Amino acid sequence: MSSISSLWSTLEEQLLPVFADYRSRLADLPVEVKADRTLLTEADVAVQELVLAAIREFDGPDAVVIAEEDERAETREEVVASGGRLWVVDPIDGTAEFVRGESVEFCSVVCLLEDWKPSAAFVLAPELGSGRAPMTVSADARTHQLRLDGRAVSPTSQDEISRHLSATRSRGEDRPAFDAAAVEAGFTVKTRTTSQSLDMLRTALDVSNLTAPALPPFDLFWRRGQKLWDGAAGLCLAAAAGLRSCGEDGEPLTLKPDFLSAPTPTFAANVTGRPETVAWFLETACV
Structure with missing residues (x-):
């Protein structure tokens, strides 16, 4: 089988022009509100179809995929039969940002699970870099390797505390006690949801020198009620970076x-x- 890096390259090559096309005509792009109050566009569906086709070209037509826009209502019987090798896909994480022309915090995310654990992940952020340049990050959890735009990089230093936290929340969820505890401890807290995957990426990797304005790294990511496709790739990035992930x-x-x-x-x-x-x-602020 080809190296998984070939799949990541294929996805970057195929998806960037699709994102550029849809972003050039946002004014004419219909936006639906799903039952969970998240947004859905034609772009989400088109990107997902491309990603699934690329995965099945790489891994075979029977590859098991859990994707956000597959609209499943029943138990995923094929998961048990997968033996622990399956793919998790979020075609556009941060659709609410994607449909706002001034925003850049959205991405396409793929994570491979092996033996029921995040093994490899790919994040494509089409406009996150300075001057709206694309940014790609991939991770290999088993070898603890991270790659940024194709080159090997080190994770965020465990010795450099940023004093920034991502603690975004669902609509209507109130957590004033945590906000107060974090501020008292000297942290700046991000509470508005953009892309959970990108917030987890910024917890594992400092990309502030590549963004404008600079987006600081996070010392901690916290989210309640997180859907698998919003977190699987981030968990892989965290494992590769030597971070702790727990409930x-x-x-x-x-x-x-x-x-x-x-x-x-x-x-x-x-x-x-x-x-x-x-x-x-866990000791002082989990409320």
Whole structure:
């Protein structure tokens, strides 16, 4: 089988012109509101179809894929039969940002699971770089390797504390006690949701020197009710970077077959970040 890097290259080559085309005609792009109050556009569907076709060309026609826009309502019986090798796809993470012409915090995300664990991941952010340049990040959790725009890079230094947290929330969710505790501890807290995958990327990797304005790295990412496709690639990036990922009970997040078989696999909570910051959160700020 070809190296997975060939799949990442194929996705970058095929998706960038599609994103550019849709972004050039946002004014004429219909936007639907799904039952979970997230947005759906023709672009989400088109990108997903391209990604699934590329995965099945790479991994075979029987590749098992969990994708956001597959509109499943029943148990995913094929997950158990996969033996732990399956793909998780979010065609456009941050659709609400994608449909705003001035925004750049959206991406396309793919994660390969092997033995029921995130093994490899790819994030394509078409306009995140300075001057709206594309940015790609890939991760290999087993070899602890991260690549940024094709070159090997080191994760965010465990010695450099940014004092920034991503603690975005669902509409109507109120967490003033946490905000107060974080501010008292000297953190700046991001609460508005853009792309959860990009926030997790910025927890694993400092890309501030490539964005304009500079987007600081995060010491911690926290999200309740996170859907699998919003977090799988981020968990892979975190594993490659040596970060800690767990629930609010401190137990590691596990991707068991019964969890993955749900129509919409959803973590009760995802806490990912520098081990000492996660420990602080669990001990003093988890409310």
